[in-house]
Amino acid sequence: MILVTGATGTVGGYLVRALCKEGAPVRALVSSPERADVLRGYDCGTAVGRYEDPRAMHQALQDVDRVFLVSPASARSAELEGAVLDAVRRAGGAHVVKLAAAGVDQPDRDGRFLEQHRAVVAQLDGLPHTVLAPHGFLQNLVGSAAAVQERGELPSLVGPAAMSFIDARDVAAVAAHVLSGTGHDGATYTLTGPRAVTYADIAAALSERLGREVRAVDITPQEYRTQAEGQDPWVVEGLLELSEVYRSGGASVVTDEVQRATGSPGLTLENFLDDHLSAFR
Numbered sequence: 051m052i053l054v055t056g057a058t059g060t061v062g063g064y065l066v067r068a069l070c071k072e073g074a075p076v077r078a079l080v081s082s083p084e085r086a087d088v089l090r091g092y093d094c095g096t097a098v099g100r101y102e103d104p105r106a107m108h109q110a111l112q113d114v115d116r117v118f119l120v121s122p123a124s125a126r127s128a129e130l131e132g133a134v135l136d137a138v139r140r141a142g143g144a145h146v147v148k149l150a151a152a153g154v155d156q157p158d159r160d161g162r163f164l165e166q167h168r169a170v171v172a173q174l175d176g177l178p179h180t181v182l183a184p185h186g187f188l189q190n191l192v193g194s195a196a197a198v199q200e201r202g203e204l205p206s207l208v209g210p211a212a213m214s215f216i217d218a219r220d221v222a223a224v225a226a227h228v229l230s231g232t233g234h235d236g237a238t239y240t241l242t243g244p245r246a247v248t249y250a251d252i253a254a255a256l257s258e259r260l261g262r263e264v265r266a267v268d269i270t271p272q273e274y275r276t277q278a279e280g281q282d283p284w285v286v287e288g289l290l291e292l293s294e295v296y297r298s299g300g301a302s303v304v305t306d307e308v309q310r311a312t313g314s315p316g317l318t319l320e321n322f323l324d325d326h327l328s329a330f331r
């Protein structure tokens with residue numbers, strides 16, 4: 051049995067769908083009974099529990115031999131995921147597929163998100179595990195949909211740098227492959243899209259599809275902070291740290307891990323925009 055944590059989230063949601071489609075034995079963990087509604091229509095069992103609830107996690111882990119582990123980026127993610135790992139150990143162990151981020155295995159890369167991920171990876175010691183380390187998700191672009199709709203602008207913190215964004219559906223496809231197969235213990239897979247694109251490329255692809263001009267517009271960190279008012283400041287500063295790495299070309303590398311796992315080079319920017327265009331109209 052595979053337990054998918056974060057089953058109502060971006061990657062976890064796609065992963066539950068992919069595993070159900072394959073007919074794999076899957077149990078989706080949801081944080082409350084109301085959140086189970088998100089998974090209605092999918093042929094999978096659900097368990098209700100929060101990561102920090104040892105009793106609920108013990109119940110959710112019954113007969114489980116594989117776990118997909120994810121939590122939202124936050125100052126508490128290592129603590130929350132660590133609580134899941136404690137429960138996994140108490141339930142007898144399982145192969146854990148941990149969703150981290152690109153750079154987690156590169157000692158020269160720093161930043162708060164990677165610190166949290168590394169703290170979780172350290173806690174995987176002694177359990178069979180695989181680490182998925184994706185670049186930024188194409189799905190993040192939906193966060194700029196209002197600026198595209200209202201002003202025809204695509205705000206960017208990274209200037210002309212190219213980035214090999216990955217579609218979260220491909221992250222889920224690789225996770226499904228690893229969770230259903232063997233031979234991945236101890237591996238860290240850096241996952242990227244099939245090519246690196248600039249914000250100008252993204253704006254051009256949006257313009258073409260929407261039939262009106264969309265321009266990539268550079269914003270300063272301070273403007274970003276203002277636009278992100280109301281969001282968790284820890285996350286906002288973490289994204290600004292990441293944008294510095296991206297700006298210097300640190301996210302332009304393209305790997306073949308998606309191709310190796312799924313047999314397909316992965317979804318492109320154009321595939322993503324075609325499937326999500328209504329969000330930008």
Ligand SMILES: NC(=O)c1ccc[n+]([C@@H]2O[C@H](COP(=O)([O-])OP(=O)(O)OC[C@H]3O[C@@H](n4cnc5c(N)ncnc54)[C@H](OP(=O)(O)O)[C@@H]3O)[C@@H](O)[C@H]2O)c1
Nearest residue numbers: 056057058059060061081100101122123151184185186187
């Ligand atoms: N976005 C990117 O570009 C990107 C790139 C590389 C790596 N990553 C990594 O991807 C991870 C986030 O993945 P995602 O975007 O798929 O996550 P997400 O959409 O934010 O979903 C997080 C999930 O965790 C669940 N959750 C949160 N706290 C919980 C708790 N205490 N107990 C039980 N469930 C809980 C949420 O459940 P409910 O909300 O339903 O309660 C939700 O299903 C982060 O580690 C991030 O560093 C992201």
